Amino acid sequence: GAGVSQSPSNKVTEKGKDVELRCDPISGHTALYWYRQSLGQGLEFLIYFQGNSAPDKSGLPSDRFSAERTGGSVSTLTIQRTQQEDSAVYLCASSLVGGTGLSLTDTQYFGPGTRLTVL
Amino acid sequence: AQKVTQAQTEISVVEKEDVTLDCVYETRDTTYYLFWYKQPPSGELVFLIRRNSFDEQNEISGRYSWNFQKSTSSFNFTITASQVVDSAVYFCALSEARGATNKLIFGTGTLLAVQP
Numbered sequence: 001g002a003g004v005s006q007s008p009s010n011k012v013t014e015k016g017k018d019v020e021l022r023c024d025p026i027s028g029h030t031a032l033y034w035y036r037q038s039l040g041q042g043l044e045f046l047i048y049f050q051g052n053s054a055p056d057k058s059g060l061p062s063d064r065f066s067a068e069r070t071g072g073s074v075s076t077l078t079i080q081r082t083q084q085e086d087s088a089v090y091l092c093a094s095s096l097v098g099g100t101g102l103s104l105t106d107t108q109y110f111g112p113g114t115r116l117t118v119l
Numbered sequence: 120a121q122k123v124t125q126a127q128t129e130i131s132v133v134e135k136e137d138v139t140l141d142c143v144y145e146t147r148d149t150t151y152y153l154f155w156y157k158q159p160p161s162g163e164l165v166f167l168i169r170r171n172s173f174d175e176q177n178e179i180s181g182r183y184s185w186n187f188q189k190s191t192s193s194f195n196f197t198i199t200a201s202q203v204v205d206s207a208v209y210f211c212a213l214s215e216a217r218g219a220t221n222k223l224i225f226g227t228g229t230l231l232a233v234q235p
Binding site: 031033035042043044045048050056058059089091093095106107108109110111112113115 | 154156161162163164165166169210212220221222223224225226227228
């Protein structure tokens with residue numbers, strides 16, 4: 001089946017503009033994650049969705065960042081009033097089951113990422 | 120606090136050499152997962168292996184092998200008879216199974232360059 005897809009693959013925007021990044025998880029995967037990969041910070045967790053539970057937003061760097069997941073499938077990461085330090089590759093991952101306990105933790109499969117450049 | 124350390128920033132080998140990528144982790148949990156991912160120049164993170172904290176058996180998959188040692192909190196990755204296609208950045212990651220969020224804590228990655 002198809003893997004995780006993300007769009008756009010590249011986004012160039014001007015400082016202060018809002019951007020939306022989209023993620024389509026693997027069909028049937030209930031858990032969805034957003035990560036950010038930047039030169040200075042490496043790979044860092046942003047937000048996690050699992051089924052109908054409240055998302056874990058603990059990794060979002062500021063209130064300019066938000067994300068939603070509609071219908072338990074597609075997710076959109078929104079960055080408002082972009083800053084140059086937001087420039088990074090934004091990666092989405094999904095897993096079959098996410099939750100507590102050894103038997104529930106599953107493997108995260110990543111999409112190709114969206115490279116965001118803020119001028 | 121959880122932490123993953125990949126002390127080797129960059130490794131360069133000649134094709135057919137064996138190479139070991141080191142990974143040391145820190146966690147207070149007794150239940151956790153360890154992962155290796157490969158990131159080729161194309162940029163996509165490719166899953167290689169997952170190991171849970173209760174399974175210390177070493178694993179071999181073709182030219183790849185993994186050595187998990189809880190006593191030293193290490194999960195090292197060896198590529199035997201390296202090939203140019205192995206050139207990539209390799210990330211080690213930790214996930215604590217007890218947490219509500221199975222977020223991955225990544226190391227800083229090791230860039231492997233295999234020269235022909």
